[in-house]
Amino acid sequence: MRSYLLLLLFAMAGLVVAFAPLPVLVIAPQERTFRIDARQFAYSPSELAVNPGDHITIQLVSTDVVHGLYIDGYDVSAEADPGQTATLTFTADKQGSFRFRCNVTCGAMHPFMIGKLTVGTNDWLLRSAGLAVIAILGVFILVKRN
Amino acid sequence: MEKIELTRNPFIKTALKSRYPQLAVFIVMLVGYIFAILAGLVGTPVGSHNFSIVFVWIAWWAILILVAVPFFGRGWCAVCPIPLPGEWLQRGAILAPPDKKPKWLNRRWPRALRNIWLQNISFLLLALFSSVLLTTPNITGIVLAAMLFAAIGLSIVFERRSFCRYLCPVGGFIGLYSQTAPLELRIKDKKVCAACEGKPCYNGSAEGYGCPWDVFPGGLTKNSYCGLCMECIRTCPFDNIAVNARPFSADLAKPSARMDEAFKAFIMLGSAMIYAGVLLGPWGTLKDAAYNVGTTAWFIYAAVFLSVIFIVMPSFFALCVTRFENIDRFKKRFATLSTALIPLGLMFWVAFSLSFVLTNASYILASLSDPLGLGWNLFGTANLAWQPMLTSILAPGQTLALVGGLIWSGRTAQKAAKEATVSPVPVIVYCFIVTLAMLWLLI
Secondary structure: OOHHHHHHHHHHHHHHHHHOOOOOOOOOOOEEEEEEEEEOOEEEOOEEEEOOOOEEEEEEEEOOOOEEEEEOOOOEEEEEOEOOEEEEEEEOOOOEEEEEEOOOOOOOOHHHOEEEEEEOOOHHHHHHHHHHHHHHHHHHHHHHHO | OOOEEHHHOHHHHHHHHOHHHHHHHHHHHHHHHHHHHHHHHHOOOOHHHOHHHHHHHHHHHHHHHHHHHHHHOOHHHHHOOOOHHHHHHHHOOOOOOOOOOOOOOOEOOOHHHOOOHHHHHHHHHHHHOHHHHOOOHHHHHHHHHHHHHHHHHHHHHEOOOHHHHHHOHHHHHHHHHHOOOOEEEEEOOHHHHHHOOOOHHHHOEOOEOOOOOOOOHHHOOOOOOOOOOOHHHHHOOOOOEEEEEOOOOHHHHOOOOOHHHHHHHHHHHHHHHHHHHHHHOOOHHHHHHHHOOOOHHHHHHHHHHHHHHHHHHHHHHHHHHOOOOOHHHHHHHHHHHHHHHHHHHHHHHHHHHHHHHHHHOHHHHHHHHOOOOOOOOOOOOOOOOOOOOOHHHHHHHHHHHHHHHHHHHHHHHHHHHHHHOOOOHHHHHHHHHHHHHHHHHHO
């Protein structure tokens, strides 16, 4: 097969893996409440997993200095004073993995005070792994042809 | 794609040959560098509001790893201010034609250290303390000042730019990754160099200084040790030096067989992965261990860091490329095949830096208005709220970088394996596995 046809084939496979809709497991939305303790420079728990459509309430409790919690992709945030609880409510209507991070300067490692929210499955990771598989298959075919 | 000689353009040629444009950039850089040291030492201790942290570790780092290294190779070294005061002192001049009489000790760099092992060590030293270095202004100020003084000290004792060539923690990896850049400085015709008497490009002449990087341009086959300082363009009496645009990773077609360079590839690949886990991951215990220098947890972190880089990753790679034969041939094959890790390592750093830079870039404008954190508002941007940028394209961008790096490394492995007369498949599988690990860490 000619090289450009092979390239086209792999490019199309890559596009399918990157953009084809994935089957979604429909689960009835739930009300979910998490208490997250924030301290310099970590959240506990630092990883949350919810289902798409869930109504999420996060009670952010700061155990030392003022901390915030901002969720990438959702653009929502809360700020808790020391010893106080701040509440953040939103609907998890976007699927995937999102970092949440402190948005109030809280000390030296503040830019790296990060947690992770996973809504449903981490689709983009699966797609990325699929793209890596396609890439490696392409490279192997090139190796064999050479 | 053929090479395109950029220096055929009279404007480019004149700009590179004249010392004044470079000097103007040097002065701006040096002022910025000294200001970063002062800001680190006397400015606010809050890193995200201090010029030294924001401009060195966010702005400069973004430009370096996302633009300068991938597209211009050692382009940063061409304008880096660190060696300047030492070099001016060593020459006893800023612009004047060279005086042949050495001003200082002018010793040759020790033969045993003419490799990049010291650069590997200096990078690792900074890497082990990176959580503190990246976040604490006075530590950043001290390290920047130490680099400046180390460069001055070495310029007084040794000839040429010994600091840049053998000790700079940044120069080591820039040199490694500059091999992938679509830009090179090379001679036009070997015969001209062979016939040239006195070799002014290396020894200097009335037109300029001998190569500060201790490289004979006539023998240049890769970018790693050419600092793009442009002295040879000024000194060559036959106009035999060219700056060329070329295909990406042209140097990797002829892989190196040096162990110091091979381990640099592992150091960079491993560090990017560890940083992705420690700094960008959700694991607070890891962050605590990396930040609390001197504690038991930090020593464990340091031991794991070094083990991953010097034992786990190279051993796994060695298993992939092992054939039972004599040790010298094994070492040569190991080093040759590790060339395949260079594009992947660069793209790991691009993917890591995208995340770090896009989420923290909004600090740049605020810091510009209040560089010392003293409550100034020079440009009216001091109170801009922190806001991550372009987070919706972050994951696709990182995937593109990592999968692109995997393909690039796969192609490089093919070329390296041809040199080593082995199959590239184990190396490609290795690259695939570490790419999956990096994807998991970042996405």
